[in-house]
Each structure stands twice: as C-alpha cells, then as structure tokens.
Amino acid sequence: MVVDDSAVIRGLTTRILEEDTSIQVVASVGNGQLAVNNLSRYDVDVIVLDIEMPVMDGLTALPKLLEVDPTVKIVMSSTLTSRNAEISLRALEAGATDYIPKPTSTSDISSGGDFRREMHDKVKALGVARRHQVGKTPGPQREKGPVRKAVPVAIKGAPISLRKPGLLKPKVLAIGSSTGGPQALFELLKNLQPTINVPAVITQHMPPT
Numbered sequence: 001m002v003v004d005d006s007a008v009i010r011g012l013t014t015r016i017l018e019e020d021t022s023i024q025v026v027a028s029v030g031n032g033q034l035a036v037n038n039l040s041r042y043d044v045d046v047i048v049l050d051i052e053m054p055v056m057d058g059l060t061a062l063p064k065l066l067e068v069d070p071t072v073k074i075v076m077s078s079t080l081t082s083r084n085a086e087i088s089l090r091a092l093e094a095g096a097t098d099y100i101p102k103p104t105s106t107s108d109i110s111s112g113g114d115f116r117r118e119m120h121d122k123v124k125a126l127g128v129a130r131r132h133q134v135g136k137t138p139g140p141q142r143e144k145g146p147v148r149k150a151v152p153v154a155i156k157g158a159p160i161s162l163r164k165p166g167l168l169k170p171k172v173l174a175i176g177s178s179t180g181g182p183q184a185l186f187e188l189l190k191n192l193q194p195t196i197n198v199p200a201v202i203t204q205h206m207p208p209t
Contacts, residue, residue: 001027001044003035003061004077005053009102012109013048013077013119020120023127032061039068043136045127048100048119051078051087059091066095071134073097073126079104092182098122099182173200181205 002017002025004010014025026042029035033056035047047065051058062074076091076099088099100118103109173196177185181204 001035001047003029003032003047004050005030008106012106016116016119017123023123032056032058035061036064036068039065044072045130046073046075046123048075048077051076059087062091062094062096071130073130075100075122077102093186097126097183170198172198175202178205
C-alpha cells in the first residue's frame with residue numbers, strides 16, 4: 001500500500017515498485033485516514049507511508065494502522081529535512097519498521113537509482129519477512145473482507161538460536177543491523193542487561209540526515 005497526499009508521487013512510487021514483478025501495489029490512498037479505513041480490505045505486507053499529509057498525517061496514522069494489523073510492515077517515506085528526520089525517528093520508536101528518504105523533486109524520484117534500489121530492496125525484504133511471520137507463501141494480493149481489530153503489540157520474530165559462548169571472554173559487544181533494524185534495535189536495547197562489562201558498539205544503516 002502506498003500512502004501519500006500527492007497523486008503524482010503515489011503514481012511514481014507505484015510504478016517504481018511494480019518494476020519488480022515480485023511486488024504488487026494493491027492500494028494507493030491520499031492520507032492516513034484512508035489508509036486506516038482501507039487496510040482491512042487487503043492483504044497488505046508493507047505500507048510506504050508519507051509523513052506530512054492532510055486529514056491524518058503519517059505519524060498519527062502509524063499506531064492506528066498497527067491496531068488494524070499488528071503484523072504489517074510500515075516504511076516511512078519523506079523528504080530529508082531536519083524536522084522530518086526527527087519525526088521519522090519518533091515513528092521508528094512508535095512501531096515503524098524502516099525509513100526511506102524521498103527525493104525532493106518528482107524528476108529525482110523517477111530517475112534516482114539509489115531511491116529505486118532502496119525502495120525495491122526494503123519493500124521486498126520486509127514483504128518476505130511479514131509473509132513468513134504470518135505463515136503465508138508469497139502470492140497474488142487480493143482484496144479481503146474485514147478483519148478483527150487487535151491491540152498493537154511488539155512484533156515478534158522467529159526464535160533466535162545463539163551459539164554457546166567460547167572460553168575466551170569477549171572484548172567488545174558489536175551489533176550491526178540494516179533493513180528493519182531500527183525496530184529490532186529498540187527491542188534489543190530494552191532487553192539488554194543493565195551491566196555489560198565490555199564496550200558496546202552499534203552500527204545501523206540509515207539515510208543521511
């Protein structure tokens with residue numbers, strides 16, 4: 001699902017996404033309220049959500065969308081300004097899965113190779129993750145009937161199996177993450193033991209701000 005108040009941007013984003021034959025845009029709406037109203041009609045894996053929109057902005061719509069479907073992956077998409085960068089971080093804290101910087105002009109969107117590549121890579125990866133999470137194999141998207149609303153919950157992935165620690169004491173705790181990483185990092189850091197006796201370093205791929 002593509003959510004943006006600009007019909008031109010919605011069209012360009014849809015066209016870019018569907019250049020990849022494994023991606024199908026099942027819905028395209030102009031504000032957050034329409035996204036909330038229509039989400040239950042479709043089997044949506046990933047929502048590309050703009051931040052600044054009339055009627056209901058992306059940050060307001062975010063928790064409402066997760067209430068309708070706690071498993072949906074939401075990618076915030078907005079132009080790079082210091083204000084929007086701050087809002088995007090707030091969105092990640094509120095449950096958004098990732099963030100894609102949107103070029104400032106339609107010509108940059110239609111011709112920007114980096115934007116295309118990042119959009120394809122993130123939407124595909126998150127779509128696969130969501131369908132694995134709900135136990136579905138990738139296939140054609142179809143309109144569906146209403147679903148029961150659910151209380152937002154933290155998204156739980158498959159159990160992680162860690163190898164047993166070696167005999168040598170580690171000298172550093174290193175954590176690296178990319179697509180979908182910010183939300184996972186929030187969960188990880190909340191559950192770390194309060195005392196770690198080694199330095200900790202974290203790298204997270206993020207768009208430049």
